[in-house]
Amino acid sequence: MINPICDVANETRYALLNSTRVKENLAEIIIYANCVTNHWFALFLVISFFLAVFIGSLLMQFRFGGKFIRVETSFLASSFATLGFAIILETYSGILNPSYFVIILGMIILGIIANITSDDAF
Amino acid sequence: MAGFKDITLGFIILIAAMFFIYNFVGKYLEVTNPSSQLLTDEKYQIKKTINLTKDLTETMENVSLKTKKGLENSNPDAVTYSFLISKALFEIPKNVFSTVTKGFETIPEIIFKGFGGVGSQELVYFIISIVFLILGIIFIIYVIEFIRTGRAR
Numbered sequence A: 001m002i003n004p005i006c007d008v009a010n011e012t013r014y015a016l017l018n019s020t021r022v023k024e025n026l027a028e029i030i031i032y033a034n035c036v037t038n039h040w041f042a043l044f045l046v047i048s049f050f051l052a053v054f055i056g057s058l059l060m061q062f063r064f065g066g067k068f069i070r071v072e073t074s075f076l077a078s079s080f081a082t083l084g085f086a087i088i089l090e091t092y093s094g095i096l097n098p099s100y101f102v103i104i105l106g107m108i109i110l111g112i113i114a115n116i117t118s119d120d121a122f
Numbered sequence B: 001m002a003g004f005k006d007i008t009l010g011f012i013i014l015i016a017a018m019f020f021i022y023n024f025v026g027k028y029l030e031v032t033n034p035s036s037q038l039l040t041d042e043k044y045q046i047k048k049t050i051n052l053t054k055d056l057t058e059t060m061e062n063v064s065l066k067t068k069k070g071l072e073n074s075n076p077d078a079v080t081y082s083f084l085i086s087k088a089l090f091e092i093p094k095n096v097f098s099t100v101t102k103g104f105e106t107i108p109e110i111i112f113k114g115f116g117g118v119g120s121q122e123l124v125y126f127i128i129s130i131v132f133l134i135l136g137i138i139f140i141i142y143v144i145e146f147i148r149t150g151r152a153r
Helices: A004-009 A019-024 A028-036 A041-065 A071-090 A098-116 B004-032 B046-073 B078-114 B121-149
Strands: none
Touching: A019 A028, A028 A041, A041 A071, A041 A098, A071 A098, A071 B004, A098 B004, B004 B046, B004 B121
């Protein structure tokens, strides 16, 4: 997918970055990083956010619950957190591909199904 | 998880959660970034889901307005008044029932189309239709059991 911010708005291959642009809009940093990494930056930002919340939640469950942990709950919680992060990225067109947004929504559906079908759900 | 009640409860929770999430995402993006591809492109289905919920609430509002108008227009004749009240009492459950059936129509729109952008829509449709088929068969078996033994679950 061609990023409209990279190629149309600036009429160059990569977005331009200077202090004036950053001062006007802080999202320009992400847009620039996204352009020079061929649109991989936003995707990896989302994936790393998901992994950080997921592993952090699992470790917290280990600490508080001992051996009794539920992986699906961590998965659902991190999917929710990632959805919020993706919504923030989505407020600027062209940073995150909408397909990844739909994948996160699908992950939430799977997380809810995994939670309601586990043994101690209710 | 075991039992018909738990599975049904789980489905209701799932549908309610997706209802709220889709509405939240759509309404938030409508305010912050209306030109987002998620809203403008038909294949992501978020706009359509918002419109479905809007239709549901509009139907309920129309019913309440109609009933209110009917009561306001009536002369304070005791017989007519009681007739209108009983008519409204009949209308409310009828419309609640129609809202529920419309909600069942929105289930595929919310669940299946959530996977539409990924391309695994047919697979999910297949799996969930099997689950619904099993639920229907279990319900029929419970009804038969109730008729034969008199025990209801």
